[in-house]
Amino acid sequence: MPKYDFKDIEAKWQKYWQDNQTFVVKEDKSKKKFYSLIEFPYPSGEGLHVGHPRPFTAMDVISRKKRMEGYNVLYPIGFDAFGLPTENYAIKTGRLPAEVTAENIANFTRQLQMLGYSFDWSRMVNTTDPAYYKWTQWIFLQFFKHGLAYKKNMPINWCLSCKIGLANEEVVDGRCERCGGEVVKRDKEQWMLAITKYAEKLLSGLDEVDYIERAKIQQENWIGRKEGINIEYAVKTQTGELPEKIACFTTRPDTNFGATFVVVAPESEFVQKNIEKFENQQEIDQYIKDAKNRSDMERIAEGHKKTGVFTGLYAMNNLNQREMPIYVSDFVLATVGTGAVVGVPGHDLRDFEFAKTKRLDIVRVVVGKDGDESEITRPEQVQEEAGTMINSDFLNGMDIHEATTKIMDYLEDKGWGKRVINYKLRDWVFSRQRYWGEPIPLVNCLDCGWVPMDEKDLPLELPKVEKYEPTDDGQSPLALMTDWVNTVCPKCGQPAKRETDTMPNWAGSSWYYLRYMDPYNNEALASQEKMKYWGQIDWYNGGMEHTVLHLLYSRFWNQFLYDIGVVPFREPYKKRTSHGMILGPDGEKMSKSRGNVINPDEMVKKFGSDAFRLYIMFMGPFDQAVMWDTNGLVGVKRFLDRVWNLQEKLISDEQTASMPWGELESLLHQTIKKVGEDIDNMRFNTAIAKLMELVNEFYKHEHVSKFEYSILIKLLSPFAPHLGEELWQSALGYKNGLAYEPWPKYDPNKIVADEFVLAVQINGKLRDTLPVKTGITQELAIESALSSLKIQKHLAGKKLVKVIYVPSKLVNIVI
Ligand code: ANZ
Ligand code: ZN
Numbered sequence: 001m002p003k004y005d006f007k008d009i010e011a012k013w014q015k016y017w018q019d020n021q022t023f024v025v026k027e028d029k030s031k032k033k034f035y036s037l038i039e040f041p042y043p044s045g046e047g048l049h050v051g052h053p054r055p056f057t058a059m060d061v062i063s064r065k066k067r068m069e070g071y072n073v074l075y076p077i078g079f080d081a082f083g084l085p086t087e088n089y090a091i092k093t094g095r096l097p098a099e100v101t102a103e104n105i106a107n108f109t110r111q112l113q114m115l116g117y118s119f120d121w122s123r124m125v126n127t128t129d130p131a132y133y134k135w136t137q138w139i140f141l142q143f144f145k146h147g148l149a150y151k152k153n154m155p156i157n158w159c160l161s162c163k164i165g166l167a168n169e170e171v172v173d174g175r176c177e178r179c180g181g182e183v184v185k186r187d188k189e190q191w192m193l194a195i196t197k198y199a200e201k202l203l204s205g206l207d208e209v210d211y212i213e214r215a216k217i218q219q220e221n222w223i224g225r226k227e228g229i230n231i232e233y234a235v236k237t238q239t240g241e242l243p244e245k246i247a248c249f250t251t252r253p254d255t256n257f258g259a260t261f262v263v264v265a266p267e268s269e270f271v272q273k274n275i276e277k278f279e280n281q282q283e284i285d286q287y288i289k290d291a292k293n294r295s296d297m298e299r300i301a302e303g304h305k306k307t308g309v310f311t312g313l314y315a316m317n318n319l320n321q322r323e324m325p326i327y328v329s330d331f332v333l334a335t336v337g338t339g340a341v342v343g344v345p346g347h348d349l350r351d352f353e354f355a356k357t358k359r360l361d362i363v364r365v366v367v368g369k370d371g372d373e374s375e376i377t378r379p380e381q382v383q384e385e386a387g388t389m390i391n392s393d394f395l396n397g398m399d400i401h402e403a404t405t406k407i408m409d410y411l412e413d414k415g416w417g418k419r420v421i422n423y424k425l426r427d428w429v430f431s432r433q434r435y436w437g438e439p440i441p442l443v444n445c446l447d448c449g450w451v452p453m454d455e456k457d458l459p460l461e462l463p464k465v466e467k468y469e470p471t472d473d474g475q476s477p478l479a480l481m482t483d484w485v486n487t488v489c490p491k492c493g494q495p496a497k498r499e500t501d502t503m504p505n506w507a508g509s510s511w512y513y514l515r516y517m518d519p520y521n522n523e524a525l526a527s528q529e530k531m532k533y534w535g536q537i538d539w540y541n542g543g544m545e546h547t548v549l550h551l552l553y554s555r556f557w558n559q560f561l562y563d564i565g566v567v568p569f570r571e572p573y574k575k576r577t578s579h580g581m582i583l584g585p586d587g588e589k590m591s592k593s594r595g596n597v598i599n600p601d602e603m604v605k606k607f608g609s610d611a612f613r614l615y616i617m618f619m620g621p622f623d624q625a626v627m628w629d630t631n632g633l634v635g636v637k638r639f640l641d642r643v644w645n646l647q648e649k650l651i652s653d654e655q656t657a658s659m660p661w662g663e664l665e666s667l668l669h670q671t672i673k674k675v676g677e678d679i680d681n682m683r684f685n686t687a688i689a690k691l692m693e694l695v696n697e698f699y700k701h702e703h704v705s706k707f708e709y710s711i712l713i714k715l716l717s718p719f720a721p722h723l724g725e726e727l728w729q730s731a732l733g734y735k736n737g738l739a740y741e742p743w744p745k746y747d748p749n750k751i752v753a754d755e756f757v758l759a760v761q762i763n764g765k766l767r768d769t770l771p772v773k774t775g776i777t778q779e780l781a782i783e784s785a786l787s788s789l790k791i792q793k794h795l796a797g798k799k800l801v802k803v804i805y806v807p808s809k810l811v812n813i814v815i
Contacts, residue, residue, distance in 0.1 A: 034071035054622075060118055078126060115612070149194070151450065162176060193556075231417040249340075313326045388400075435468035440499040443489055446496070462478075558571065795815065799815060
């Protein structure tokens, strides 16, 4: 027997799969389809990170098993290649981003092939390929034509170091999600996508899909649906009344008899409009400027030091004729609700904190069940649990839910308020002032305004420029390309200018799963027929960090494309799961600066890609973070050696013909069941542990039949496909590859449980039951029965006549 030479074996089978196009799939109507998807990688200059193989291997294992179960499996791969790291690298080295991207893709491709993934490489997509982004641009035009893309001057999150605008989702704890740099607010004209129009559909769609619970909850919270009411109050000035009322959004109108003040956001329209009528104008001006430097997160945090300036104006509460002083304070945001809040310090913590600093009245209008009316030292936040109304006129005695309905009806009836639903979700800032992104295919004409390009003229290719540094005034480098910028209006033919902003790098990934279905189509993003055949993605695994970014964005695009009749299904992903992170050997997140990065190339070189794959799947529960430990990889490699060496125990077919399942029949059935179910539930580590147990058992026996070995090889092959193929061919003598061999079936009747319940009788009467190991010997069974305390009681002073053992059932003691 030759030794396990993983280098040759792995190279041999990778070539075989490529030469035979083993994983290239067609739309075969005679087979049931299965579409499995991983988040396609960004081809960075550093190459594959050890974090990538965790989800990639997991879905590869699942895809390989599904093939063996007879499914027509689409497991595609591509590259999400627009974006800043490449652009910044290209700027630094003076090279073209397209060139750098091509190199990086080549390196990623080599690495992914080295890991033996069963991707259908013939469907590879690259978001920076004009033939691909033609359709990204086309989709943008559909948004534009349906009024869902619009340009707006707005304060955006501006990263000082990347020099680009960021979406709210890209700002983490007040810092840039990519570079960690400082983020400030800046007013800019931006293209926006009206994702908020889809808030309700994005929520209700979650009922149709099978997502990991945390992902569902994160999306729901991000969309943040709130039912409430805008209450309108007349505003009194020193000299009279403002022509317009002030509207405050509240989810707790039941507490409105306890409202004692109103707070408006510094950057709100109310302030902009009425600042001349305020007292303390200068102070307020300064306050507004200072508030700009504080992040939203910081401003709305409970416990954030409450500050604010009195405007000199009062809001009139019609319910109790109370004059409520109006303040400007930063704990209210202009972008939430109406930008004005009615303060109820008896029942809201932030309002309470504010009332304390400004010495405002605190009134309690709800009491808990115990009727506690003690001195107000903290607000009582009565929410889900029912509280009872007090000090609230006609609401007194009602519980808060009843009171909420009652007061909403009342306020609407009087014309003092209007029910509304608010969402935390904001529209998506869709333009970037950078070079390496999809050009936005719109033209600005003095007469016609923004005009879409003719769809026939797509793609609008990125021009090759010399310099693509971002400009300091925040313009895209494309603005400097006057030849490209100056064009004619598609509508009236007059001179006009192209949009120079590009799309964010979330654009290409919002629909890539559709392109995989039909990657070479030049007439449509994908044909209806193919989209119908492949349908929804059956299983999508990806990172939790993408839950409110890519995952939500792509659901939005898909729903929109469904609504306009382009895509035949509303929700793109039937099932979504998520993996935990792989941490460095020191338990910290891997990073270059920490020096704890594990390089997959190096590991594969030393141990082989099968061992690497198997280790990645064995290291711990898939959905949890795990620490890298090269010793673990050494152990897994040793296991593969043992699988290889088992060949020595193989006996011929004739020798095993009489007893195909051999001596380990029950364990084999158990293993088939366990490995299959564990793969289906992403419990890869325990599946592998079971295979290890099986191999240990094989070693306890002198011989292993070819049939037994073939089961082991099949079950192991999704994890270690090269070794699987090799043993299938060289040890077992099969000519064809293993990839489409049927997955082994188990017989539930042959699975003997580890333990059974032994009945213990005395003279035929049941006296005790004992759990004992399956396969227990007669001797041991009788010994266990006789040593039972209950039995000993019955036996005391009696004469034992005989003891009968019925295997796997009972012991009968005759006295
Ligand atoms: C009165 C009130 C009384 C409120 C009470 C709450 C409790 P949640 O609480 O997360 O559902 N709000 C409204 N607009 C705001 C803005 N622009 N900036 C900051 N806060 C704002 O969110 C709804 C509540 O958030 C609203 O209900 C309002 O305070 C506050 F016992 O109004 B409430
Ligand atoms: Zn025009």
